[in-house]
Amino acid sequence: MPRSTARSWSTARTLSDLGNLTAQWLEGDLATLAGGAYRGGPDEETGPLVPVLAALNRAGHVTFQSQPGSDGPAFDGRRWTQRAAVMCLTDTAGLQLLTRTARAHGLLLAVHRTVRRGPVRDILATTWDGEAITSFGGKIPKSYIRLTYRGCHREAVRAAVDAHQVTLVDQVWGRDTVLWPALTEALTLTR
Template sequence: MPRSAARAWSSARTLTDLGELTAQWLEGSLAALPGGVYRGGPDEETGPLVPVLAALNRAGCVTTQSQPGLDGPAFDGRRWRQRAAVMCLTDTEGLQRLTRTAREAGLLLAVHRTFSRGPARDILATTWGGEEHTWFGGRVPRSYVRLEYRGCHREAVRAAVDAHQVTLVDPVWGRDTVLWPALAKVLALTP
């Protein structure tokens, strides 16, 4: 990882700091995510989502996974279907905003904490050739969150471990016109 990126991540102390750095990575001004992973920016399919994702990160919700809604042929010709989805780490205020957004827009919602007990809600988000391929919303264990944020200051790692894990998924396959506008709307209202 370039030293400038490593220094930036090691200086983060809060979820707000992690969100700002994630936004910078999405926009191309930071070379890598923590630990040197995902160099060179997000996947091509994420390009149109960058403005909303960057704003979401700057509003206190650190995005960890996202995808647009898609429905069409995959590289091998089989049908590839995705539900628009985003997974993020946030504080209690962010949880309340995202829960309200999900309810008002008719989105699927999963909420966890690293230390929660009980069933974890996994939401099928991608099928490939009619077979289940990717899920969003499962509880991310404490050990994995620590691994994801290796190289960050321990205060930032603790904030990520203690955060609410919130996932919003559009229930309609291939639709990309509900989740992102709903997030943009709530972000426009956020100071």
């Protein structure tokens, strides 16, 4: 990891700081995520989502995982389907906002804390030729959060460990026109 990027991550003290740095990485202004992960920016499929993901991060919801909705051929010609999904670390106010957004737009919702698993375990989000490939919404253990944010100040790591883990997933496979506008609307209403 470049020294200037490592220095930026080491200055983070809060969840909001982690969100601002994640937004900078999404927009290409930081070389890597915390701990040196994802050198070179987000995956190509994430490109169209960068504005809403950066806004989520700047609003204090640290995005941990996301994908667009899609339905089409994979590299081998078999059918690849995804549900639009995002997983965030957030505070109590963020939990309330994201829960209201999920309910208002008919989105699937999973909520956990590192100390307590919520009622929803995993939400299938990607299939390849009909076989389950990726799930969102599982509880992230403390050890994984600590590993993800290694190099950050211990206060920032503690904030990430203590955060609510909130996942929103579109119910409709391949659709990419509900989750992202719903999040944009929610963020606009809270300004």
